[in-house]
Amino acid sequence: MSAQTDDLVKQDEPEPDEPAEGLAALGAYIRDYFARVRGGELGSIPALVGLVVITGVFALVHQGFLSAYNLEALVIQAAPIIVMAMGLVFVLLLGEIDLSAGTTGGLCSAITAVLILRQGASWWLALIVGLVTGLVIGFAMGWLRARVGIPSFVITLATFLAFQGVTLILIGGQGSVILPDNSPLIKLENSFVPLWLGWVLLAVVVVGYAATKVNDELGRRRSGISRAPFTVIAAKVVILAVLGAAFTYEMGVNRNLSTNAFFNNKAQGMPWVVVLLLILFTVWNFVLSRTRYGLHLYAVGGNEEASRRAGIVVSRIRISVFVICSGMAAVSGIIAASLLQSVQSNAGAGNTLLLAVGAAVIGGTSLFGGHGRIIDAVLGGLVVAVIINGMSDLIQGANSAGYEWVVTGAVLLLAAGFDAVVRRSRTT
């Protein structure tokens, strides 16, 4: 053991800081990257590979899987999963779990819907009440975890059941509350960004990404630290631009087949929820990767005792992640309501939570705490949506729902097993 580590020390010669330009620098960067991958820092690789492979398989066995029509279905199906998974990343970063995220979302959307329909509240007021309910729920659960010391698994299992009951009581015997046709809440998932605005958005995203990366790198070079060669940055920007353009173009295709001289309401452009996803991604990604708060989340997830000794108020951090998670669950519930144009009495129950946890874990967030990013929720959410969407075409008949549950469970277990194996490779 010690002989081994002594060797390690001798190998580690200091490297002089060279300017990161030219082929040598690129080679060094790539070697460094693979060294990190071998060391267990897989990043988004498994999720990306999974996404490409699964999409490829479904595209082969099922004509039209990548059609504009199905792509839209994929996006609006993935949206509520992705948003809930984004919230779960925060909780998982601390090695906690929120089993009630699904039913919290269901409850919040039920409150919003009932306020609009039965109390005649305006949609935005109802929306705010729904979202604030989510935050309050999160605070209460976080407080029970951090101050009272009940394991999060137990707290959220209790609220998972209780909120399901409250939603059932709120919605009542009819089984569902249908949102009014003209409600802006429905537009989120069912109406589309004008084509020109779609392209403008793409330009903003690509230019924003490029500017951030270049600015970071220039700052590093000014400080005499340099890591990423500009060729790598350029490659990333080009990939983002090409994928984004392909998506924007495909979403620009009219999907309303019954358009004719009399019915001219075209279905073209990306769903508005894509804009919401972009905003949420940007905000949370910024928080996690560039703020002191974000860093402290990782620190507490990695070593709670070290964080405490460093003066971090661990209980406050712990409460905050539950607030964020439940708040995001409420947003997710609203998106799901928009998708269904109604709130069911079993909203957010069933496999809603499992899909979101599965998304985060498939994306690369660890169930053991300390490792996770917002991009994980996005990529993992897409993988899950592709699996569900593809399966619903493949498996048909009376038992199809049963098979879907089995496959969902198997995928989650597989992702968790992968996470555990990777974790072991990290610590040794």
Place this chain on the structure above:
Amino acid sequence: MTSVPTLELRGVDKSFGPVHVLSSVNLTAKAGEVTALVGDNGAGKTTLVKCIGGIYRVDAGELIFDGTPRTVNGPRDAALLGVEIVYQDLALADNLDIVQNMFLGREEITRVRTLDENSMEKLARQALDSLSVRTVRSVRQHVASLSGGQRQTVAIAKSVLWQSKVVILDEPTAALGVAQTGQVLDLVRRLAEQGVAVILVSHNMNDVMKVADSIGVLFLGRMAAQVRRKDVTQTQVVELITAGRSGDLGLSPEESSGAAV
């Protein structure tokens, strides 16, 4: 010895309920010196360290920093007084890199309140360089990938970064091989040469005799003696550790009989 010690403990008492762990302990640590703190298992070394670090509050006695008595009510107070403790278990977050660990809880922030990664990276590099650390390849490595000696190095370099006046190392070489132990001891010496008062807790007599300027021996919660390294032999120190006395040095026979507590 005319200079005022950086840290002086006078008559420190500490008990946990009925268990008296420390009784009227005195200790001085001077700037630029390595003060070793030795003693058998359970003698109270870690407890004493935690009292200095503000983790435990002392029941009685004084903590005197640069000649001024201070109350230390928590780790924050201790940090403000320039005390940095490198614990036995190191307390590093494996999932963070070296820079992030060194700055944890005291991050540099830009004008727009984002993390100032670049200046932190530069300062971390400088701190390691000032200790002539050659064993760390990249300061952006995750701590999980470091060897025991490298981890110890990071933990010690942190104290340079914060310009600590008193650095306490609890068993820094306990888990290390021969080569790495040598490296860490060099580090300890260089730290003292920068004008820091270093307190080194150790079981290892070789280490202690090699780097210490002064040796304090705890015996069953009492300070048996604090002696200059050059005035004693290893045999005498070992006797002080095991029996509480050695010739004229140490506790009186009654005190060291074990009935002290």
